[in-house]
Amino acid sequence: ILNVEQSPQSLHVQEGDSTNFTCSFPSSNFYALHWYRWETAKSPEALFVMTLNGDEKKKGRISATLNTKEGYSYLYIKGSQPEDSATYLCASRSNDYKLSFGAGTTVTVRA
């Protein structure tokens, strides 16, 4: 049973369009929220690590926000490109050091 939930499970977006998706996690015992990008046949690579409520981080066209009080984070992709196609994983680290992953949101960008 995953206590880190991601939605939607998958989405298709037209090249040039922007999109966003959600990660929800237990707000109790929270320490940090991670986002990873996982391309087919590769291993996950970190995008962001956020710890503070209201944190916003940005890397190029990808950004993320964090709400620790209500237990959710959004990942945004602005002006999607085919190379953004991947599975995006979020992971919640709790105070007992566990790093638990969600099932991911698979993004397919159509040219």
Place this chain on the structure above:
Amino acid sequence: DSGVTQTPKHLITATGQRVTLRCSPRSGDLSVYWYQQSLDQGLQFLIQYYNGEERAKGNILERFSAQQFPDLHSELNLSSLELGDSALYFCASSPPRTGDTEAFFGQGTRLTVV
């Protein structure tokens, strides 16, 4: 290349057998995590070690065990293998800095139990 090395890359074995998966973390990283990814499942946390000691435990079966050695490499032992144990097993490591830090993943070991 993340700097985390997992061996072997692929493993095919029969039910009832025992296998050992090996992970070498990035130089300087003290934490090692093991994850299992089965078909249609996300990454399931198995266990974490920090500097040789078990730090956190997830839904790891009793048939599975792990350890981290003084040189910080880690091994995941899977015994009495069942068909359902077929999965991609990832190892990740993270550095000992204060504050939270990202995990760096190896390429995974694909285990097929036949």
